[in-house]
Amino acid sequence: MSNKFQKTKRQALGKIRRFFLIKLKKPYFEQQMEERQGECNQCGNCCELLFKCPFLVKVEGGSSLCSIYENRPKQCAAFPIDNRCLSEVDFDCSYTFGKKQDIVQIESASIMHQAD
Numbered sequence: 001m002s003n004k005f006q007k008t009k010r011q012a013l014g015k016i017r018r019f020f021l022i023k024l025k026k027p028y029f030e031q032q033m034e035e036r037q038g039e040c041n042q043c044g045n046c047c048e049l050l051f052k053c054p055f056l057v058k059v060e061g062g063s064s065l066c067s068i069y070e071n072r073p074k075q076c077a078a079f080p081i082d083n084r085c086l087s088e089v090d091f092d093c094s095y096t097f098g099k100k101q102d103i104v105q106i107e108s109a110s111i112m113h114q115a116d
């Protein structure tokens, strides 16, 4: 399989994974938010996962703005939750995590089970 396909697959699973981490793995999510370090540099990389978000506005100088910032989905503010999220943008993000994190694996079977 091509690298591009692998990356697309990783990003698609990443969106699903974040949704379930926020909804169903609250202790892990909250712990990760506490351990997240840094500030968003408004590069917009996480707003172009899989597709360019229609609310993303590119501004001069290379940074980006969210045109619905105050009302953006929780998943947007939650990026990145951990190093696995960072891998989706090839670690091109100004947030870091202080220590090596265990990556929570959510297999599709598990997702389906908990969604029932």
Ligand code: SF4
Pocket: 039, 040, 041, 042, 043, 044, 045, 046, 047, 079, 080, 089, 092, 093, 094, 095
């Ligand atoms: S990739 Fe990271 S630094 Fe860039 S906009 Fe998203 S959260 Fe901010």
Ligand code: SF4
Pocket: 046, 047, 048, 053, 054, 055, 056, 057, 065, 066, 067, 068, 069, 072, 073, 076, 077
């Ligand atoms: S809604 Fe805003 S923060 Fe969320 S992906 Fe779109 S531009 Fe980015």
